[in-house]
Amino acid sequence: MTAILELDALTRLFGGLKAVDNVTTTVNKGELFGLIGPNGAGKTTLFNLISGFTPPTSGDVRFNGESITGMSVHQIARKGMSRTFQNLRVFPNMTVFDNISVGALGMIGVDPFSAIFGGRAKAKEISERSWEMLEKVGLIDHADDLAANLSYGKRKYLEIARALAMQPELLILDEPAAGMNDAETAELARFITGINDDGLTVMLVEHDMTLVMGICERLVVLASGKKIADDVPAKVRQDAAVLEAYLGGDD
Numbered sequence: 239m240t241a242i243l244e245l246d247a248l249t250r251l252f253g254g255l256k257a258v259d260n261v262t263t264t265v266n267k268g269e270l271f272g273l274i275g276p277n278g279a280g281k282t283t284l285f286n287l288i289s290g291f292t293p294p295t296s297g298d299v300r301f302n303g304e305s306i307t308g309m310s311v312h313q314i315a316r317k318g319m320s321r322t323f324q325n326l327r328v329f330p331n332m333t334v335f336d337n338i339s340v341g342a343l344g345m346i347g348v349d350p351f352s353a354i355f356g357g358r359a360k361a362k363e364i365s366e367r368s369w370e371m372l373e374k375v376g377l378i379d380h381a382d383d384l385a386a387n388l389s390y391g392k393r394k395y396l397e398i399a400r401a402l403a404m405q406p407e408l409l410i411l412d413e414p415a416a417g418m419n420d421a422e423t424a425e426l427a428r429f430i431t432g433i434n435d436d437g438l439t440v441m442l443v444e445h446d447m448t449l450v451m452g453i454c455e456r457l458v459v460l461a462s463g464k465k466i467a468d469d470v471p472a473k474v475r476q477d478a479a480v481l482e483a484y485l486g487g488d489d
């Protein structure tokens with residue numbers, strides 16, 4: 239197995255609070271990997287440390303063997319890591335297509351109207367890829383609609399399509415099932431499994447246990463910033479420390 243992402247003693251303090259406390263783990267290429275934990279466990283902070291939105295207080299993040307600690311969000315995105323957000327970050331007054339193509343370029347820091355630094359070539363590549371992704375997530379008939387007019391569930395897929403248009407090697411999904419009903423969550427599970435089967439490494443932060451337990455090959459569990467379990471779902475489900483963390487928390 240080849241590692242795509244390695245976290246080495248990753249720590250983030252907010253004042254006196256250890257939001258992420260000495261977390262070490264490895265995600266292998268092709269894995270469908272989940273990160274769970276009760277409210278306030280540090281999941282979002284850990285994702286932010288990995289994707290460059292928040293610098294770590296100490297520790298190292300390696301992507302494909304290279305340290306990316308301290309790199310900008312754009313630099314990390316260009317290296318092949320793309321993410322969605324817990325709170326939808328869709329531009330409501332842009333069309334669905336522009337949200338994907340212009341949005342994807344913005345995420346890797348390329349000005350779509352600029353010819354410098356190969357921006358135009360990259361813009362063309364992402365524009366073509368955006369049509370493919372519209373098709374893939376079932377939004378092709380909505381290409382010219384304003385994003386504001388999409389249903390909540392469709393906007394979630396729009397965000398995923400934008401992340402996929404960047405042709406990532408690692409896709410990080412932050413609570414993609416939040417606000418979805420059971421049928422929508424089941425459909426999402428099929429979608430995520432499908433893109434993983436096509437070879438994409440996926441990291442999932444999610445509250446919906448059925449989804450996480452059902453599709454992830456391996457889970458890391460955080461509680462109060464610390465890693466308390468790192469195993470296959472069947473083992474995690476029975477882990478005493480995990481049960482204690484969930485029963486003791488407010489989840």
Ligand SMILES: Nc1ncnc2c1ncn2[C@@H]1O[C@H](COP(=O)(O)OP(=O)(O)OP(=O)(O)O)[C@@H](O)[C@H]1O
Pocket residue numbers: 252255256257275276277278279280281282283284
């Ligand atoms: N920017 C910040 N400044 C100060 N404290 C923060 C900041 N971001 C997160 N925290 C704190 O760090 C801890 C971990 O928060 P985080 O959002 O990472 O947890 P989480 O597991 O994603 O929670 P949830 O499941 O509720 O989204 C919490 O106590 C939170 O209040």
